[in-house]
Amino acid sequence: MNDKELRQLVLDELEFEPSIDSAGIGVSAEHGVVTLSGHVPSYTQKLAAERAAWRVKGVKAIAQEIEVRLPGDARTNDDEIAQRALNSLAWSSAVPRDAVRVRVADGWVTLSGQVDWNYQRAAAESEVRKLTGLVGVINDIALKPAAQVVDVKQKILDALKRHAELEARDIRVEIREGGTVRLEGGVDNWDERQAVERAVWSAAGVHAIDDRLHIG
The missing domain is CATH 3.30.1340.30 (Histidine-containing Protein; Chain: A;)
Structure with a gap:
């Protein structure tokens, strides 16, 4: 093509x-x-x-x-966006109460704070994305340091094997200092790449992903 x-x-x-x-x-x-x-x-x-x-x-x-480019009648004051964001986070069962801070400037929402799991960080961003009047979202929420990372690599490899759509043998996993997981190899499409990242994030102790997978 x-x-x-x-x-x-x-x-x-x-x-x-x-x-x-x-x-x-x-x-x-x-x-x-x-x-x-x-x-x-x-x-x-x-x-x-x-x-x-x-x-x-x-x-x-x-x-x-x-x-x-928000239409003129769709523009919302930053303080209104901030309050709506706080309300959405408070109503979410996936986001720990008072764990996430919100700052709004010119329609851009910045999320900060610390949570235990990546799904909680993703859930906070997902809740805020739904708000009207947004220009963008910056997710600066950090993951709390894990007490101990045990067999993270094996847990990730096992998770990859459980995904029927993935060829785990084509994916190389390396655990680096600070809980960073480096991924190398190839996948067929973007959905497979996303599935790999979800499998990696499901392992306790993962704080960041260095995704070097290529598509195609």
């Missing part, structure tokens, strides 16, 4: 996705790297556009350059 064909496939997928107003989105492609540019009216549409592009076969990487 050449770059022109890939670009057209991504444009078609964006137009097909009902949750996206794709009129303001531009697409370019070069050697499997797709650049998304232009503007959309909400942060959720920006995320949806990226997910749609990843669904296209042949996409190996994405440069996300879409700008969120």
Whole structure:
């Protein structure tokens, strides 16, 4: 597939996705790297556009350059966004109470604090993403140091083997200082890459992922 064909496939997928107003989105492609540019009216549409592009076969990487341009009547004061974010986090059963701090500036929400598990960090971001009036989210939530990392590598390899869609033999796992997991090897598509990361995050003691997997 050449770059022109890939670009057209991504444009078609964006137009097909009902949750996206794709009129303001531009697409370019070069050697499997797709650049998304232009503007959309909400942060959720920006995320949806990226997910749609990843669904296209042949996409190996994405440069996300879409700008969120909120309509004039959709603009929300930072203090209102902050209060809504705090309320959403308080209502979430997955986010420990009072563990996450919120700062809002010009529609950008920054999350900070510490939690025990990556799923809690991801849940906090997911809750905030739903808010209207957002321009973007920066997730600076840290994971608390694990008391002890025991057999992390074997637990990860076992998790990979349990995923029927993954060829675990093609994935190399290396545990580095501070609970960082380095991944190398290849997967067939973005969904497989995401499945690998979910398997790694499921192991206690993992604090960061150095993902060097290639697609295709």
